[in-house]
Amino acid sequence: MKYEAVIGLEIHCELKTKTKIFCGCATGFGAEQNTHVCPVCLGLPGVLPTINRRVVEFGIKAGLATNCTINKYSKFDRKNYYYPDLPKNWQTSQYDLPIAEHGWVDIDVEGEKKRIRLTRIHMEEDAGKLVHSGNTIKDSASSNVDYNRTGVPLLEIVSEPDLRSAEEARAYMEKIKAIMEYIDVSNCRMEEGNLRADINVSLRPVGTTELGTRTEMKNINSFKSLVEAIEYEIERQTEVLEDGGHIIQETRTFDPARGITLSMRSKENAHDYRYMPEPDLPPIVTTEEEIEKFRSELPELPDARRARLEKEYGLSDYDAGILTGSRAMAEYFDAVIATGADAKLAANWIMGDLSKNLNAESITIEKSPVEAKRLGEMILLIMKNTISGKIAKKVFQEMWTSKDAPAKIVEDKGLVQITDTAAIEGIVDEVIAKNEKAVADYKGGNKKAIGALVGQVMKGSKGKANPQMVNELLAKKLQ
Ligand code: ADP
Ligand code: ZN
Ligand code: MG
DSSP: OOEEEEEEEEEEEEOOOSBOSSSSOBOOTTOOTTOSOOTTTTTOTTOOOOOOHHHHHHHHHHHHHTTOEEOSEEOOEEEEOOOTTOTTSEEEEOOSSOSEEEEEEEEEETTEEEEEEEEEEEEEEOOOEEEESSSSSTTOSOEEEEGGGTTOEEEEEEEOSOBOSHHHHHHHHHHHHHHHHHTTSOOOOGGGTSEEEEEEEEEEETTOOSOOOOEEEEEEOSHHHHHHHHHHHHHHHHHHHHTTOOOOOEEEEEETTTTEEEEEEEOOOGGGGTOEEOTTSOOEEOOHHHHHHHHHHOOOOHHHHHHHHHHHHOOOHHHHHHHTSSHHHHHHHHHHHTTTOOHHHHHHHIIIIIHHHHHHTTOOGGGOSSOHHHHHHHHHHHHTTSSOHHHHHHHHHHHHHHOOOHHHHHHHTTOOOBOOHHHHHHHHHHHHHHOHHHHHHHHTTOGGGHHHHHHHHHHHTTTOBOHHHHHHHHHHHTO
16 A cells, blocks of 8 residues: 655744743853743742743744734643653643634745645743753763753744655745744754754555544754654654554654654643643733734745745746745845845855855855855956856855955956957967867867867966957957
8 A cells, every 4th residue: 555644743933032931031042051040930839920022922923924813812821741841840831722823834845836734823931951961861870950941932833734745844844944034033043942843744545534643753953853753754654554553643752863763652642731721821912903013024024035036136936945945045145136246146156156065064154154245246256257157166165265355366366367359369379270170170160169179278378268258259260
């Protein structure tokens, strides 16, 4: 039997508020353990939470940016469970009346657009962090609890089970990341745990519509792990089903070192959490005017920006998609063309040499050794015919390592393009004299023979002759 994968993601997105969701403690990452704590986030008896208004604003903006309906009457609930990283023994979250529901985002996979529905977006507090003395809890003599993260605001963004492959899941998560970055509600640094996904995966026979039994992999914090965990799980479940077995509904962990998922515990159901309304917080009531105000504050979103780049600069849909696929990429592109550089050249250089170098050294574009301004300056040199596209590749590599301005590199290395007719003519005459066969071939009707001659002239000029002029001069002389 052939199976189809069914995947739904619950994405946790840490919000970039200055203070925590229910107290005034700072949210910053990387502080000394247990320095961002107070009686409220430590859950000491007799204290009361107060909602951070920014969190509600960010929740509504996230909902609007993903085409959700905003619930004008929304409330918090307690999700009860016991674990050392949760000092109150409940997580203040939202249950039946989340801030936003019924949204969608569009993704592209292999040139096809697909709409992925969002079930809901709710606000909640993060838990603390266990810091083990060893690598894992199992090989640790002791573990500390760091409560700095306790009470950091999160949005949980839940998708419908509309995803059908690891690639679709990746595209979806990239889209959510881009939107949250654009609307500026989260830093979305996956390596710092700002963005983490719980992945739900099941299989069903192709052609059927009923959902199969799912497994859940929690806290996936990189795109690589997301893809590997899903692919591994699809393969594992396929084998189980093909052997006549049944999938057990369970929570599994993904081990990035081995690229496999391992059974952790049987999955809890909602009733296990004994959800109850949070009595210490009033419901959140939002007016139409407030919602419209937040809507008016939203920036241009990735899809709109993509469409604009296509229209304004004649970029292809694919190129525009890549150039708007993350906020950092979009801002880099904007900064390059702000120098006056041609948009298509900018697109080609960013997606070509720059991306190649960044990938090879695993650097993100924010940390690119070649700043956007520098790349723009270099493109201007190409546009002014100071250097050829070919020489520019050399200049680019030089900028990558030396961080010098392109004009200085061109000057220091004597890379200025030769556009002096007399100088090029001299080399052309020499090449014609030395290559009788190619000249005869060309005159005999083989027009392609000119290619070899152009190559010789370029070589003779150390790549610096203006290629267009070389072509023209050769053609003229061989007439
Ligand atoms: P929880 O995991 O907290 O119990 P839900 O039951 O609402 O919450 O489901 C969470 C996620 O699992 C959603 O993204 C949903 O689309 C996805 N999901 C639910 N059932 C399945 C299934 N059978 N196969 C794959 N994904 C599923
Ligand atoms: Zn606090
Ligand atoms: Mg879940």
